[in-house]
Amino acid sequence: MSERELREQISEYGKSLFNRGYGVGTSGNISVRLPDGMLITPTNCSLGKIDPERISKVSLNGSLLEGDKPSKEAFLHLAMYGARERDDAVVHLHSTYSVALSCLQDVDPENVIPPLTAYFVMKVGRVFRAPYYPPGDAQLGNAVGKIASQYRAVLLANHGPLFSGSTLDSAVAGIEEMEETAKLVLLLKNEKASSLTPEQCQDLLERSSS
Template sequence: MSTGAATALAAAGRRLAAAGLSPGSSGNLSVRTPDGYLATPTGHSLHDLTPAGLSVLDLDGEHRAGPAPTKELPLHLGLYARSPQVAAVVHLHSVHAVAVACRVPPDPADVLPPYTPYGVMLLGRVPLLPYAPPGSRTLAGLAGRLPPGTRAALLANHGALATGGSLERAVEAAVELEETARLHLLLGPAAPVRPLTPAQCAELPART
């Protein structure tokens, strides 16, 4: 395991949690290493991340050491397979991004207007992926087919997704995505919302 990468990933998770962008045990991060990937573990709060508590995966995404990885691992691996330039992935359930992801946008290919220079520079166009169950291969497939150059996206009724050529860039994009979503809710016109259907609710396992 890359000690430096593990230290940086754990610190990034704690930073995002301290900023209020990862409620409960939600949210997951990963980083590409020369030997494979490091990912946050399933069912653990980002508040408590330590370098020793990360999941270690090989180049094929197979779990090799540490706790079991996040159930969203297929989503992360789909993004890495899509682009060799992606060095890190951040997936959050931050409140404002989730709120925008529950809306029905005029243009799903670009759901956030260019409000600020920083949003444009860090995010570019932000598409909204159709709803798919968390952790599903369907969701991973949708993410893997994002247009070339996409750095951030919203997952319908689910959350936010950001990538970067470094872990720091991915974290910056995730923070900017939440801030731009907050601006959109403050400035943008009201839009219809999209609740989950009864069928979509029924296929989700209960958590006790």
């Protein structure tokens, strides 16, 4: 896709996510990798009102090349790209159920969302919960960069989900699946729910890759 087409795609997905309740106010950001950097939604920009022409173009070292001032969380996207060479899109949201789950105590940080459904296993996989840092704190980027090669899905403690995909289509699909599974986790919190076994998860991964 051309850069213009990618800008349009970011805008369309932003509006779709916002209109369906995955984002509120000016929270969340979307990026796509370019050969010389990335396109990312500007700071203080509602996902529902992204002007394609004003999307920020940022170099691989974080310098603004053109467009509006980039999201203050651009470093999170760069950390994911630095560790995941095959992924070309990253989505970060403050979606309600994922944020709620990110605030819970006594969860396994290396597998914070259990494999409740087949589509979660195939589209998301294991989810790592990164420790809390204030928004915009560079230490959060370091924490994400250390584990991003093993996890395409990260839940930022007391903050929200971060997901990378090979395309923007797959990144959006993955973070939506992550949000819906977080909702299931909370709905089933006081019930005797059955997760898929490691053997069932492995079978699904083999089927999805064949």
